[in-house]
Amino acid sequence: MNKRKHADLSVDFLGFKCENPFFLSSSPVAATYEMCSKFLEAGGGGVVFKTIGTYIPDECSPRFDHVRKEGQPFLGFKNMEQISDHPYKENLYYLKKLKEDYPTKCLIVSIMGSNEEDWTRLAKDVTEAGADIIECNFSCPQMTQENMGSDVGASVDLIDAFTKATLKGTNIPVMLKMTPNIEKMEVPATAAIKAGGHAIAAINTIKAITHIDLDLMTALPVVNGKSSISGYSGAAAKPIALRFIANMKQDDYLKDIPISGMGGIETWEDCAEFISLGCKNLQFTTSVMQYGYRIVEDMISGLSIWMEEKGYKSIDDFCGKALANIVPADNLERDFKVYPKIDYDKCVSCGRCYISCFDGAHQAITWDVENRKVEIDEDKCVGCQLCLHVCPVANCITPGKVVFKPKDQFGLGSEAKYVEARSGDRNITVGQYDE
Amino acid sequence: MSNNVKQDAKQNYLCEEVPPFTIATAMEEASRCLLCLDAPCSQDCPAGTNPGDFIRAIRFRNFKGAAEIIRTNNVLGGICARVCPYEVLCEKGCSRTGIDKPIQIGRLQRFATDYEKASGFKPLKKVEATKEKIAMIGSGPASLTCAAELAQKGYKVTIFEEKAKAGGVLSYGVVPARLPQYIVDEEVALIKDLGVEIVLNTKIGKDKTIKDLKAEGYKAFFIGAGIQAPKILDIPGTDLDGVTNAVEYLGSAKPSNGDIEPGSKVVVIGGGDVAMDCATTARLLGSEKVMILYRRTREEAPAHKIEMNYVESLGVHFHYGFTPAEIVGTNGKVTGIKGTGFRDGSTIHLECDKVVFAIGQMPDASVKDISDVSISPKNTIIADEETDCRTDIPYIFAGGDVVSGGKTVVQAVAVGKRAADSIDTYISKEAK
Ligand SMILES: Cc1cc2nc3c(=O)[nH]c(=O)nc-3n(C[C@H](O)[C@H](O)[C@H](O)COP(=O)(O)O)c2cc1C
Ligand code: SF4
């Protein structure tokens, strides 16, 4: 029996009508014609071709490492790669063939020069080869040459010069890829847009050291006894990427600038999260390195089923919808607390909530030794919900009763009492946890 | 038994034996999956349910997409998740076995279909019926699948069932501990939602004939009538009060939610899954001693080992290597059974008040009344269910136990899919 179509995932990105927003990001996963073609056949909306430069870098071996916690591998991924190691002409040939064979798929090409002439020439050549959009790589943290990589992304002057140089060589839209190795991405992003750029791509990898080899006393991966600080990506990068994107989308100058989001995208839910913060295009690498192009199948299926259920007719219907609810910390309401509620039918009496509450919160859970039973002491509980996060049983601890803080919270007056309702009762929305 | 004890016993009988996964435990299990390149698990599912893909969907938190993969490939996915002998099918070649033990594919399949139900998601939508009328005879898994597939292709499908409930062996055989009735009812309802009409209490060949149906405009027929006649051994004492057979025993227990007199000391004869289901039924309904008498060894028993382990865990006694020789009784009632060694001269005498024959079923002679298609000497319909399910009458197709003499539910699903394609080809190419 055939699967039916659930929702229209098409989206306009910089004037290109993309079949869906799922793109390979610029990296070894999008380095040849054959690779890009396999991804496009699997359903991808387009690719960002591996960064093309004017020279072939000399790569080290080995060049990867990954972080695990307990049994889970690939929480984060470290790489020490630079730009494309294929000959210039070969890359241009790949681009041409991709555009010829997949005219309806969007071809974004990442480029990186070391001086203005380079940027102009690269822009001109990839435009002629058939690129629909150019992505300027201002952000690779492991370049060995000066004036290249993430140093560029941290310099407003270089961004200005290189963006302008790129625009000189082309008439197609230009997107600037930002480094997260700074505090405020709004600053370089603004410079890039002011220089004439059309969109922002974020984030590139985060400078990191994943592990130290305690025998060799160097970092991983070990390149003949030595290692370097280099780019970190994958699931662990997602929270960082999301915050940079929210900051830009909430910036007065940048708020309407299209953003292509990336950093740790693996599932359709990750995709929906980036879209909810205003991204109209999504890219991923690490998840493909771990699992292959086929992951796009579940992005398409999962996102479209969810949209159908929510009644969203298009990506635009919910794009940026979460931004209004992400507010500065001083705007949060702070006059109530939400107690955790323990479902004793589910509780397996492991005592983990007790341990975490005692050692990491407010000593608000009691442990009945005889009966192996935990109980919440509402006088001491502050509603931080650490216990909820550590409980290993699905839906055993959930957000429960809401109480309002006393007016005279820090004093010792007669009003120092929590109340369950306050005049003009408000409805307090709490998060839902499903596992 | 006091009323209370009886109540508890019935509760046990109706309760599903294996607990469901939660999202967290399903994710744990799905994370164990190696997401293999060639997914041996998918290659080993007779119905093409495609575990490799649905486990991957779960792994990437696309739970509804997982349900969609299952339903579009196997409309009885929730049933198969519970009754399939995974250890010899999808889990058999699982690559994870090279590290520790296979992925629990059946439980993940059940998780996905349970999630589908709990969330109200409907992967399949009714297709407007603009094509010919097709009739299914019998409502077991082969017919149900064939009906659903044809309805999705736009045919007007009607199922005729002689009994009061649809589902065949699913409703009158498999114990609730493995397959609760509500699961069967829900999947039957899902098939009705696709536009399939189900006419109950109507036996084709008796209440109505294929000739009548042709006159009503039906253009093709699928016979998936199953097999119901119990095999009984020709030994003294089979006419005693307390001697019964699996078809009757299971077939009265399940539809009545366990409201039968299970017997207090029960001997089940046989070593297949049906014998295990009889022993389970007796034990869960409160029989104090349940014994299985099987003529060969444990290794030779055709029952799936997981089922045997489960039955053993219920405290059922197994007596291997004996053939029943005589059922003894007083005042017309069973009091015991005697057996002799199958491979030696030893003897056994078991006291009991109930004897259940579970040594197999056979098609009964009434299969001849349904149609004029050729029948084998064993009363099975002659058709090649591995290819096109055609009989020697062009517009009549057949499959499932009525052809094979008895296979698994998932094999019947596979046959139902093949039959639907074959009927579609016949209607579009030949019938016009
Ligand atoms: C091995 C590897 C090579 C990469 N090479 C490039 C590159 O050539 N150009 C670029 O702009 N980004 C490069 N990246 C960064 C990715 O495109 C992406 O921005 C980053 O990995 C975050 O996304 P992810 O978590 O989905 O991997 C590379 C990443 C990896 C892991
Ligand atoms: S909410 Fe915080 S303070 Fe209250 S019981 Fe849980 S861990 Fe302790």
Ligand code: SF4
């Ligand atoms: S952590 Fe959860 S399961 Fe463990 S004792 Fe606390 S409430 Fe019970």
Ligand code: SF4
């Ligand atoms: S064979 Fe086993 S490990 Fe491999 S994909 Fe199937 S379930 Fe996963």
